[in-house]
Amino acid sequence: MKVRNIEVGPLIGVAPSFRVYPGKTDDGKSVILKVAKTFEDGDVLMKDASRFTRLNTFEKELAKFEMEQNGSNSHYDWLFAHLESSFLEPTQNDRRINVYTTPEIEIDKLIPLSKLRLDTEIDARTSIWILGRLFKFYSLFELRAVSEEAVYPKYPFFWIDDFLIAPKEHRLVYYNYSDEYTSFYANEEVKAVSHYIKEWAVCGNDPAEQEYSNLLDDFVKTGRESFAKAHRELYELVEEHWGFKYHPFTHRDQGTIIWNTIEKGE
Amino acid sequence: MGHQTFSVDDYRKARQTYGVTGDTGVTRNAEIRARDTGKLSDIVDPAINPTRFSKIRLNPHKKKWVATLGCPMDIEVSCDTTGSMGGEVDTEMAVLPELYDAVSKVLPGYDPQLCLGIFGDCGDKFVMCRPQFEMEAPKIVNYLKEMAPQRCGCGNHGEDPQYAMFARAYLTDAYTNRIGLKGYHFIITDEPYHNHLKRDQIERIFGEDVFKNDLKEMSEIPSVQKMTAELKQKTHQFILVLAKQYYTDTLDMWINLCGRNSVIVIEHTRQLPKIISAIIGLTEGTLDIAELEEYLGDAPNKSYLISQLSNIDIGAQAKLRHALSHPVPKAGDIFRNKSDTWPIQPGETSEEDEPEETPGHIEYL
Numbered sequence: 323m324k325v326r327n328i329e330v331g332p333l334i335g336v337a338p339s340f341r342v343y344p345g346k347t348d349d350g351k352s353v354i355l356k357v358a359k360t361f362e363d364g365d366v367l368m369k370d371a372s373r374f375t376r377l378n379t380f381e382k383e384l385a386k387f388e389m390e391q392n393g394s395n396s397h398y399d400w401l402f403a404h405l406e407s408s409f410l411e412p413t414q415n416d417r418r419i420n421v422y423t424t425p426e427i428e429i430d431k432l433i434p435l436s437k438l439r440l441d442t443e444i445d446a447r448t449s450i451w452i453l454g455r456l457f458k459f460y461s462l463f464e465l466r467a468v469s470e471e472a473v474y475p476k477y478p479f480f481w482i483d484d485f486l487i488a489p490k491e492h493r494l495v496y497y498n499y500s501d502e503y504t505s506f507y508a509n510e511e512v513k514a515v516s517h518y519i520k521e522w523a524v525c526g527n528d529p530a531e532q533e534y535s536n537l538l539d540d541f542v543k544t545g546r547e548s549f550a551k552a553h554r555e556l557y558e559l560v561e562e563h564w565g566f567k568y569h570p571f572t573h574r575d576q577g578t579i580i581w582n583t584i585e586k587g588e
Numbered sequence: 589m590g591h592q593t594f595s596v597d598d599y600r601k602a603r604q605t606y607g608v609t610g611d612t613g614v615t616r617n618a619e620i621r622a623r624d625t626g627k628l629s630d631i632v633d634p635a636i637n638p639t640r641f642s643k644i645r646l647n648p649h650k651k652k653w654v655a656t657l658g659c660p661m662d663i664e665v666s667c668d669t670t671g672s673m674g675g676e677v678d679t680e681m682a683v684l685p686e687l688y689d690a691v692s693k694v695l696p697g698y699d700p701q702l703c704l705g706i707f708g709d710c711g712d713k714f715v716m717c718r719p720q721f722e723m724e725a726p727k728i729v730n731y732l733k734e735m736a737p738q739r740c741g742c743g744n745h746g747e748d749p750q751y752a753m754f755a756r757a758y759l760t761d762a763y764t765n766r767i768g769l770k771g772y773h774f775i776i777t778d779e780p781y782h783n784h785l786k787r788d789q790i791e792r793i794f795g796e797d798v799f800k801n802d803l804k805e806m807s808e809i810p811s812v813q814k815m816t817a818e819l820k821q822k823t824h825q826f827i828l829v830l831a832k833q834y835y836t837d838t839l840d841m842w843i844n845l846c847g848r849n850s851v852i853v854i855e856h857t858r859q860l861p862k863i864i865s866a867i868i869g870l871t872e873g874t875l876d877i878a879e880l881e882e883y884l885g886d887a888p889n890k891s892y893l894i895s896q897l898s899n900i901d902i903g904a905q906a907k908l909r910h911a912l913s914h915p916v917p918k919a920g921d922i923f924r925n926k927s928d929t930w931p932i933q934p935g936e937t938s939e940e941d942e943p944e945e946t947p948g949h950i951e952y953l
Contacts, residue, residue: 375898379881380891410906
């Protein structure tokens with residue numbers, strides 16, 4: 323099926339109000355489409371589009387500011403999908419369709435985080451970069467709150483279904499902002515994110531991994547006052563024990579003992 | 589009713605014809621005349637035939653009526669002209685071609701009809717000016733030059749835009765509302781409103797017979813809140829608040845009255861064509877939110893503006909359109925009677941109902 327200039331691929335996901343499809347534009351660009359199930363369901367996608375637009379606008383402003391200050395930027399834009407278009411499609415009874423791209427990563431390299439989690443366990447250092455990406459993503463809402471002079475940041479609720487992951491490339495992409503639920507409490511959200519990683523990761527017995535395991539336990543137990551603080555603590559530990567260097571995605575199938583790695587460029 | 593729309597050529601000619609050649613002082617003559625006579629020009633006086641009309645334009649056609657343009661879309665803008673905003677009619681005049689062009693682009697198939705008014709304070713000699721909904725440059729240029737801004741405001745913590753809102757809520761007959769769509773209503777100000785509507789002021793502004801004629805169904809004067817609810821039933825309603833505000837509670841008061849999604853902070857009234865058309869485009873579903881950043885160009889404080897525009901009720905008109913019993917009337921549709929709400933629908937037509945070429949106007953050589 324074709325919508326506008328996009329050849330729509332097979333269904334890859336379903337939510338209560340919309341369906342998710344991959345797509346390819348006429349000029350070969352990979353995209354993700356969310357298609358409302360009914361005309362009325364288009365409201366959910368409209369809110370999703372509004373939120374992504376606001377997030378993207380803020381991120382661009384932040385990146386510009388960082389470039390002016392430091393000559394580089396933190397690339398928060400790599401952590402969420404970019405809304406390409408949001409429109410009512412007359413050939414689909416005016417159902418709303420949102421189209422997204424993912425900056426600097428091909429969509430076909432991304433898989434749902436929840437799907438990967440279902441089948442695998444990951445080693446400590448792999449879990450660190452995923453946790454780091456999650457902390458960094460949520461800390462963007464803290465920066466936005468400061469910029470908007472809001473009393474509290476408003477975090478989207480943490481649902482693993484809302485993220486895609488590219489294991490080789492160390493990329494994590496938030497792509498579903500359609501949920502109404504938000505949280506004002508960094509503590510609770512840090513706990514939720516950390517708990518998810520703790521359940522997934524297998525920490526070894528060496529002192530560095532044990533220290534990480536203890537920190538993770540503490541995140542789960544007490545949370546943190548902000549994601550920025552949690553992120554800082556996590557990377558202080560990384561710097562102390564491993565330094566900032568690439569660690570291949572290391573995983574094993576659940577119930578097995580052999581670790582496998584996926585290297586960049588494979 | 590004709591089929592002419594706004595054109596830049598007509599706009600230029602009209603400015604020449606009416607002697608509106610400068611960028612400032614557009615209303616100077618009208619202001620002097622109003623001061624000397626104690627009366628507003630009839631074409632902007634809200635008390636002269638107080639109900640304003642936005643109608644579909646129909647021409648006779650084989651004993652029936654043909655729509656010469658599409659469905660009308662009433663767009664009313666009422667601008668504060670007190671104190672520092674006293675020169676806003678000059679700005680409205682200057683940005684008029686850009687405004688018409690911008691709203692036309694986001695309203696394909698519609699006939700945009702503009703009612704560009706002004707308001708002040710009940711302490712002023714004249715509280716507001718409200719012209720008819722018009723779509724042709726000469727008529728709009730003519731009514732803009734007849735405005736009499738009072739440039740005062742009385743410094744009494746707020747102005748009286750609530751009477752301009754009242755006018756659209758209760759003193760407007762719009763085709764959009766008859767078929768189940770909504771028009772657009774914008775208030776542009778840097779101050780809050782006064783939280784009351786008074787019978788004596790309504791009679792003063794809209795004529796002493798207004799309750800005997802146009803408002804005879806109105807048994808009691810509504811509160812400002814009730815009036816705003818009525819306005820929202822009939823229009824997509826927005827308050828555009830200037831970033832430099834005179835009182836610190838301006839924004840909060842408007843948000844409390846109209847809702848956060850209806851209040852947009854703007855830097856300058858020169859931005860009006862872009863902002864008004866962006867709001868209309870997003871509400872109609874003709875402007876893609878993903879294109880908003882590019883659409884706004886180099887607007888000052890763009891990030892904040894995008895953030896606000898992303899929060900309006902996007903696609904609200906598309907929802908209303910989707911729920912209509914018939915498609916929105918378009919140019920060439922045939923109406924049996926001039927007063928019919930809907931054109932003849934497919935299946936109801938006979939050969940004689942087929943539209944003919946819309947007659948052109950004479951171009952003299």
